[in-house]
Amino acid sequence: MRARPAVLSVLTLVATLVAGTLVAPPAGATSFRVEVVAGGLDHPWEVAELPTGDLLVTQRDRSTLTFVPSGGGAPRDLDFPSSRVWNLGETGLLGLAVDPGFATNRRIYTCSGWLADDGGHDIRVNAWTLDADLRTATLVGPLMSGLPTSRSGRHGGCRLLVARDGSLLVGTGDATRSRAPQSRRSLGGKVLRLDRFTGRPDPRNPWADRSGKRRYLLTYGHRNVQGLAQRADGSLWSVEHGTDRDDEVNLLGPGRNYGWNPGPGYDETRPMTDRRLPGRQYAARWRSGRPTIAPSGAAFVAGPGWGRFAGCLAVAVLKRQRLLFIKLDDRGRVRWTRAPRELRHFGRLRDVTAGSDGALLVTTDNGDGRDLVLRIRPA
Numbered sequence: 001m002r003a004r005p006a007v008l009s010v011l012t013l014v015a016t017l018v019a020g021t022l023v024a025p026p027a028g029a030t031s032f033r034v035e036v037v038a039g040g041l042d043h044p045w046e047v048a049e050l051p052t053g054d055l056l057v058t059q060r061d062r063s064t065l066t067f068v069p070s071g072g073g074a075p076r077d078l079d080f081p082s083s084r085v086w087n088l089g090e091t092g093l094l095g096l097a098v099d100p101g102f103a104t105n106r107r108i109y110t111c112s113g114w115l116a117d118d119g120g121h122d123i124r125v126n127a128w129t130l131d132a133d134l135r136t137a138t139l140v141g142p143l144m145s146g147l148p149t150s151r152s153g154r155h156g157g158c159r160l161l162v163a164r165d166g167s168l169l170v171g172t173g174d175a176t177r178s179r180a181p182q183s184r185r186s187l188g189g190k191v192l193r194l195d196r197f198t199g200r201p202d203p204r205n206p207w208a209d210r211s212g213k214r215r216y217l218l219t220y221g222h223r224n225v226q227g228l229a230q231r232a233d234g235s236l237w238s239v240e241h242g243t244d245r246d247d248e249v250n251l252l253g254p255g256r257n258y259g260w261n262p263g264p265g266y267d268e269t270r271p272m273t274d275r276r277l278p279g280r281q282y283a284a285r286w287r288s289g290r291p292t293i294a295p296s297g298a299a300f301v302a303g304p305g306w307g308r309f310a311g312c313l314a315v316a317v318l319k320r321q322r323l324l325f326i327k328l329d330d331r332g333r334v335r336w337t338r339a340p341r342e343l344r345h346f347g348r349l350r351d352v353t354a355g356s357d358g359a360l361l362v363t364t365d366n367g368d369g370r371d372l373v374l375r376i377r378p379a
Helices: 010-016 212-216
Strands: 032-041 044-049 055-059 064-068 093-098 107-115 121-130 137-147 159-162 168-171 190-194 217-220 225-230 236-240 248-251 295-300 313-317 322-328 334-338 349-354 360-364 371-378
Touching: 032 055, 032 064, 044 093, 044 349, 044 360, 044 371, 055 093, 055 107, 064 093, 093 159, 093 168, 107 137, 107 159, 137 168, 137 190, 159 225, 168 225, 168 236, 190 212, 190 225, 212 217, 225 313, 236 295, 313 360, 322 349
Parallel strands: 225 295, 295 349
Antiparallel strands: 032 371, 044 055, 055 064, 093 107, 107 121, 121 137, 159 168, 168 190, 190 217, 225 236, 236 248, 295 313, 313 322, 313 349, 322 334, 349 360, 360 371
């Protein structure tokens, strides 16, 4: 297939590329091979790979669970109760994870705003099963409900990760509630860890033997968790949005407090890591400084051919419209960062997922039905 010129503007590019298109890098840049896997999407929030190589995508504002066939062809929406998704502002159909045993149990997980039977709403983690034809999602039930929301839908989170030990991690936003991040009685502004089948707190959680919501907490003191990733060494990492400064990448550890404390009155002039709090606060391993760049979904790079980018944390960036690679040493300290110019031509980027073949699956977030799923490989 003939490659399209690299000088196309972002708006022209996303409007004209179709599935299977190979995108030519700028002159002199040969580091990456970019393929458009799917187009015509609207604010796709997360992409996940099935064992067959087919993809699932959550579209935040459309509240649709979308199937993308591996062999080509147009995306199609599954039979899914979109009308039950509470959609406002930054909240809608968000996080997505495929169960490691999908080939036999057909289970997937979503995190979204949800309309309750009594007319209220919350954010919740739901378990689903997909039929053999991959056309219908059947609700198994909520694994966790009652995650806080704001009136505007701001700071709704909500990223999912099935860790290699089988537990389900849930990254939440603080819903602009000033006390939520520091309160162990709130599920907002946290990374939670639970059993992916029963929804019960993971027994290894630092307060698992206590009562109430604190049993679910792995970490706290977060503002708005947008990404979760696990490194080859087993370490867990989060990505979150800052205020007017200091987006963060954090190395997670049980019981750690990452220091976001906007109360009283939700004061966003406070530092992301507030050293005035009692006890220890853990500083970010990477910070954007000022201004923020709005990082989102993230995954660690694995597979052959990546060269110096092997093992990096690849982070989708919204405001600065790039793919950011963060090289970390064995102790989790930042060695360098790179944002290759040839990956800055797709507008806002929302999610990065590591494919089974070592490629990175990346979603754009430009809206108006112009969004794409990209497959990025080393050239």
